[in-house]
Amino acid sequence: MSSVLSIEREGERVVAQKADPLRHSLLRAEGVSKQYGPVTVLSDVTLDILPGEIHAIIGENGAGKSTFMRLLSGYIEPTAGTLALNGEHVRFAKPEQAQDAGIALVHQEILLAEALTVAENLFLGRELMRNGVVDDRTMRRLATEKLAELGCLVSPNALVRNIALADRQLVQIARALLDDYRIVIFDEPTAVLTGEEVERLLAIILQLKEQGAAVLYISHRLDEVQRLADKVTVLRDGKKIGTYPGRTLSQMDMARLMVGRDLAALYPEKRTKAAGEAMLTVRDLSVPGFAKNISFQAHKSEILGFAGMIGAGRTELFEGIMGLRPATGTVELEGKPINIRSPRAVLDAGIGYLTEDRKGKGLLLHERLAPNLTLSALTRFHPGIFLRRSREQDALRTAVEQYDIRLKSFGVKAGQLSGGNQQKLLLAKVLLTTPSVVVIDEPTRGIDIANKAQIYAFIQSLVAEGKACIVISSEMQELIGICDRILVMREGRLRGEVSGDAMTEHNVALLAISDAAADGNVGGRK
């Protein structure tokens, strides 16, 4: 191993690492910076990427991780600094040039053509030709082989639209690995995956490393980073804080380095107060194709978790309850039945729902904040037929203060806020309808750690006010950390409930995947 030097940081011994001149760096970024106008998003970052090594890059949202990735893979060019490949100076003006140099990027978002087949997607833009026509047979064969290597068994003829999210992710990875690669960059690859699927992906990454590839790994999930990374580089506010040998850092160390200060415990302390009477009663609710005969109750002052794999039908169940999807069954709020055919009626009755897709379904990104804030409470907010703009501005000011939404001007558009602040705005928007039951789908997806803690605190304060709160999450730790009780769904059905001391990752995972694991068929497939 290379030489190490220790530094003292806030009383905790953290080990920083010097670059070892003996081992050749495959890709070296030297003092790279990126400026957009007056804004510096990345400043003077130097990093060596070695073959056969997994190098994790962590940092809060806006720390410059994505910018750095985009620099390395040719999507943007640095305003200062240089890149060197095998010691030779290189410049990537286009992503294709980085690709030709053997740098493969697996995007965070899934960028596939849904109407095309798996094989067509794999070879999109670089179709194999034979005698002047597209050679479908060879492409299908190669696609099957390549996907099998990744442990993905979907048919190359399946339409991407019809395969599970996890499989799409694997198709996307296969696509990146189709060319010769020496460096593979993963940008938040597990954001859409759960449990077993994550395990499979991590195994693939370790395999790439064994084969001598350099892996650059960006993730919010510090547990994955801790398990995988040989080296961890921490970015904060566009600057490199340091590179550390992976296994010497605890998750708390990483979080502290990312935030630059001590974090209070991520999850608020659980209340000991018992939950109150039943608030929401759902009986025999079915959402055709997604959820079957679901019955449960949520109580006053209770945080109820919904765990399960992606595709287990949790989101669809609540979209059914909210009147956003055709559904059958009865829903009662404090004993009164609710008409679940109309989204308006459900909102007015007092159930609020924060969608997991805040950019696509939650906020009007090109609209300013005030219209976004009051959109679901138009009638309550503007009685009569006219708009009351000053009221709206007052409400915005209150929301900004109450939910600690960070912004430069009240005139900005929702799309200009960071993920965490968008989530807080969405929370404020839903709470403006004064719901007594608040359903939050993936409350902290794509949100940095400081904002996460805040969101948890808000959830806690909601139940302290006597509301019932339902949290749907794919992060088991999160559910265990904040919920009083967790219901587990699998393949559209409720499979069990855990509470108290029984709330362990093991128990939840068992309920979420047990049958599926026995078949060797992991959840997420319909």
Next chain:
Amino acid sequence: MTIMVNSTAIRPEREWNIGWTDVGPFVALIVLMLIGFLINPDFLSATNLGNVITRSAFIAIIAVGATFVISCGGLDLSVGSMAAFITGITILFMNRMAPDWGMMAIPAGMMVAIVVGLFCGLMNGLIVTIGRIEPFIATLGTMGIFRALITYMSDGGSIPIDRSLRDAYRPVYFGTFAGIPLPIIISVAVAAVASFILYKMKYGRKCAAVGANEDVARYSGISIIKTRTIAYTIQGACVAIAAICYVPRLGAATPTTGVLWELQVITAVVIGGTALRGGKGHVWGTVAGAVILELIANLMVLSDFVSEYLVAGVQGVIIIIAMLIQRFSK
């Protein structure tokens, strides 16, 4: 809540946040007037300008309605033939009633026009929303239906208004109030009401939200069906108002009435700054757009550069350029 932060440094929202899309159409209008003046000094005379703006009134009024439809993510191709159809029905009704009701046939006919317009718009709206048919196809269909109906009603010829009514009805198009031609006053009034609905009422918010992102609107408890249907119905009412103004201009409805108006209407909306894919509507921009189109046509007549037979061609070019500008300014 436990976590608070000082919010001292946040700049307040400016009441008027004016961007290029807001002023662009008016700048273009002024530039066009200057060009016109350079080509032919008569261009800026009160008479000529008055005539041009009066002629643009039909398109302006219909385009104000189209601003609602396009703002909420729809499209209506049937406006031209709907205008012809309403004109035909209105004249037939007035002629039938003239012997018994005398002059009262005119206001009664106007009421009929509005009711028919609301009904036609409602039909378009329901086909698009409840029937879930692409607006382009749905209104392409009704466009054919309305056009066939006016051709059938007029037997391929024309439906002239009864002589006894002609003089009494004339002022609706040719009359002035305080020196301003009535059609101009009517279109300004329609635009004023529209901008009030779009910017000061809740419905306007819903309209823009549905057009900007259907899912967000749905998840916010806004009824897509209701919002869109209302927009098409407003469009129908606007077509009816335009038809009422149109009757005295030629004094007849013919199968060629309102041909290609949909092109001018959509062009006016787009060059007025409303995005064709939906979102915030720009009512006054739309009015400026309608005037711009008529000014260009007028310039083509006054100057000898381009044949006036190419007017529709020029309008086609303008809408394509406007769309390209929208595309590349994003």
